[in-house]
Amino acid sequence: MVNVVLAAFTAAAACTTGCSSGSAGQGDGSGGATASGGSTSQGSGGSSSGGVVGTGGRVATGGVSGSGGLVGSGGQTSSGGSPGTGGKTASGGQTGAGTGGVVQTGGITGGTAGSSGSGGRGGAGVTATGGAGGRVVTGTGGSAGMAGATGGAGGTAALAATPPMGWNSWNTFNCSPSESLIKGIADAMVSSGMAAVGYQYVNIDDCWMSGRDSSGNLQWDTSKFPNGIPALATYIHGKGLKLGIYETPYATTCAGKTGGADHQMQDAKSFASWGVDYLKYDDCRGPLTAFATMHDALVATGRPIFYSINPVYGAGSCVPPNCSVDELKVCNMWRIGFDITNTWSSFTGLIDTDKPLAQYAGPGHWNDPDMLEVGRGMTADEDRSHFGMWAILAAPLIAGNDIRSMSATTKAILTNPDVVAVNQDPLGKQATLVASPGSNLQVWSKQLSGTNARAVALFNRSGAAASIAVTWTQIGLPAGAATVRDLYAQKDLGPSTDTYTATNVPSHGIVMLKIVSQ
Numbered sequence: 001m002v003n004v005v006l007a008a009f010t011a012a013a014a015c016t017t018g019c020s021s022g023s024a025g026q027g028d029g030s031g032g033a034t035a036s037g038g039s040t041s042q043g044s045g046g047s048s049s050g051g052v053v054g055t056g057g058r059v060a061t062g063g064v065s066g067s068g069g070l071v072g073s074g075g076q077t078s079s080g081g082s083p084g085t086g087g088k089t090a091s092g093g094q095t096g097a098g099t100g101g102v103v104q105t106g107g108i109t110g111g112t113a114g115s116s117g118s119g120g121r122g123g124a125g126v127t128a129t130g131g132a133g134g135r136v137v138t139g140t141g142g143s144a145g146m147a148g149a150t151g152g153a154g155g156t157a158a159l160a161a162t163p164p165m166g167w168n169s170w171n172t173f174n175c176s177p178s179e180s181l182i183k184g185i186a187d188a189m190v191s192s193g194m195a196a197v198g199y200q201y202v203n204i205d206d207c208w209m210s211g212r213d214s215s216g217n218l219q220w221d222t223s224k225f226p227n228g229i230p231a232l233a234t235y236i237h238g239k240g241l242k243l244g245i246y247e248t249p250y251a252t253t254c255a256g257k258t259g260g261a262d263h264q265m266q267d268a269k270s271f272a273s274w275g276v277d278y279l280k281y282d283d284c285r286g287p288l289t290a291f292a293t294m295h296d297a298l299v300a301t302g303r304p305i306f307y308s309i310n311p312v313y314g315a316g317s318c319v320p321p322n323c324s325v326d327e328l329k330v331c332n333m334w335r336i337g338f339d340i341t342n343t344w345s346s347f348t349g350l351i352d353t354d355k356p357l358a359q360y361a362g363p364g365h366w367n368d369p370d371m372l373e374v375g376r377g378m379t380a381d382e383d384r385s386h387f388g389m390w391a392i393l394a395a396p397l398i399a400g401n402d403i404r405s406m407s408a409t410t411k412a413i414l415t416n417p418d419v420v421a422v423n424q425d426p427l428g429k430q431a432t433l434v435a436s437p438g439s440n441l442q443v444w445s446k447q448l449s450g451t452n453a454r455a456v457a458l459f460n461r462s463g464a465a466a467s468i469a470v471t472w473t474q475i476g477l478p479a480g481a482a483t484v485r486d487l488y489a490q491k492d493l494g495p496s497t498d499t500y501t502a503t504n505v506p507s508h509g510i511v512m513l514k515i516v517s518q
Contacts, residue, residue, distance in 0.1 A: 159304050160332040161363045162424045163396045164278070166201025166244065167194075168371050171342075171400025175207035175255045178224045179232055186239045188404040192411055195241060197420050201278050201306070202236055203244030203398065206255040216263060218247075218270050233275030244278030244306075245271060249290030254282060254313075260294075261286060268297035271305065278306040281331075283313040288325050295330040308368065308396075310335035317353055319367070320360040333366040333396060340370035342377045344508060347386050348461060354393055354430075361394050361430035368396055375401035375410035381509040384488060385459060387413050388510045391423035392431040392446045392457045418487035419512055422446065422455040431457065434474045441468050445475040452477050452517035455487075460505040468511070469501040477517040487512035 210221035311318040350369035431446035440462035458468040502511040
C-alpha cells in the first residue's frame with residue numbers, strides 16, 4: 001500500500017504547471033488492483049478501461065480506499081487510454097478537446113472542464129472528480145489523494161495548488177493557545193479583510209494537547225479548550241475558514257507536551273474526525289521516517305488535510321534533494337531551516353537558504369522558510385520587504401502577529417491584494433535572483449501566468465537608500481515597451497522601454513513591480 005501511495009505522489013509532485021487547467025486527470029482510477037478490466041483489460045479505445053491496472057486503478061474504487069482518491073476515478077490512462085479516445089494526443093488528450101486525456105477525470109490532476117480539453121488538468125479537482133482538494137484529498141466518495149481540488153465539475157479551489165495563507169499561534173503566543181484566542185483570531189481574520197484576500201487557515205501550534213486516554217487516543221487540554229477541538233473546528237468552519245493543528249513524531253513535542261511517536265495512524269484518525277484541515281508535523285528529535293508514515297495515515301483517513309512538515313531540528317536545513325525525507329512525495333510543504341525570529345538577519349538568512357530551491361516549488365509542493373514576522377517589531381520597510389519576498393518566493397503566507405490588534409500599516413501590508421496575487425499566481429513559480437546591480441542590491445523575478453508577465457522585487461539589503469534598475473532581458477522579456485505597476489502603491493506607472501529604475505529604495509526596503517511586455 002505504501003508503495004502505491006508514494007508512486008502516485010510522484011506523479012502529483014511532478015505537476016508544477018497547469019495544475020488547474022489542461023487535460024483530464026492522471027490518477028489510477030476507480031477499481032482496484034484486481035478490479036474489472038485488470039492490467040490487460042481492453043478499455044474503451046485504450047490500454048485499459050479506466051486505468052493502468054484495472055477499471056480505475058491500483059487500489060480501490062477511485063483511489064487508496066474510495067472512488068476519486070489519491071489515484072482517483074478514471075485511471076492513469078483512462079477510459080480511452082493513451083492512444084485512444086481521450087488519449088495523449090487524441091480527442092480529449094493533452095492537446096485535444098475531448099473528455100479523456102493523459103490524466104482522466106478523477107486523476108491526480110483530473111477534472112471535467114480543463115482549459116485544453118473537456119476534463120482537463122484541473123477541471124474537477126487536482127485529484128478527483130468532486131474531490132475535496134489538496135495533497136491529501138477526498139475524491140468522489142474516495143478516501144484520499146494528493147494535490148486535489150475542492151470538487152465539482154470545474155473545481156475552483158485546489159488545496160496546495162498555491163501556497164497556503166493563514167495564521168499560526170506560535171510566534172506571538174508560544175505555548176499558550178486557547179479556545180478563546182483561536183475564536184478571536186478567526187473573527188479578526190474575517191473582520192480585518194484578511195479572509196477576503198485569501199487567508200483561510202487558523203492554526204493551533206504546540207501545547208494544545210494533554211496526554212492520551214486508556215485507548216491511546218490523543219486528548220486536548222480541557223482547561224485551554226473546554227468545548228473541545230471538534231466544537232472549535234465547527235466554529236472555524238462556520239466562518240468560512242479552516243482549522244490547523246500541530247504534532248510531532250517524537251515522544252514529546254518541542255515544548256515537552258504529548259508527542260505522536262508510534263501513534264501516526266491513530267492521531268491521523270483523530271484529526272480527521274475532529275474536522276482538522278491542516279497538520280504541522282514538527283521533527284523535535286523524532287525519526288525522519290515518521291513523516292512518510294504520517295503521510296500514509298492522513299491519506300487513509302479520506303479527509304483533505306494540508307500536510308506541512310518540519311524535518312529540521314536545531315541548526316542546519318533538510319532540503320531537496322539532500323534530505324532523507326522525500327519531501328516532494330510525502331507532504332505539501334517542508335521547512336527549509338530552523339525557526340524564524342523577528343529580526344532582519346533571520347528572514348534574510350532564510351531567503352538565502354531558499355534561493356537555490358526554486359526548482360522544487362510548484363503546485364502541490366512548496367518550500368517553507370517559516371511563518372511571517374510582519375507586525376512583530378521590525379520597521380515598516382523591513383516588514384514590507386519580508387512580506388514581499390515571501391510573496392515572490394511562493395512561500396506560505398502564515399501570519400504570526402496578533403491580528404486582533406494590528407496597526408493599520410501592518411494590516412495594509414498583509415492584505416495588499418496586488419502582492420498577495422503574486423504569491424497566489426496559479427502558475428506556481430518561485431522567484432529567482434536574476435541580478436545584483438550593486439553591493440547588497442538584488443533583482444528577483446517570478447514568472448506569472450499570462451503572456452510575458454513577471455513579478456519583480458527590487459530589494460535593498462544595504463544600509464543606505466539606493467536606486468535599483470531592472471532590464472527586460474534580465475527577467476526574460478523581449479526588448480521594447482512594457483507596462484509597469486507598483487504593487488505596494490497599487491499604482492500603474494505607465495509604459496517603459498527596455499528597463500525601469502526605482503529611485504531611492506529605502507535601506508532594508510523593497511519595490512515590488514508587475515511588468516508585462518506589450
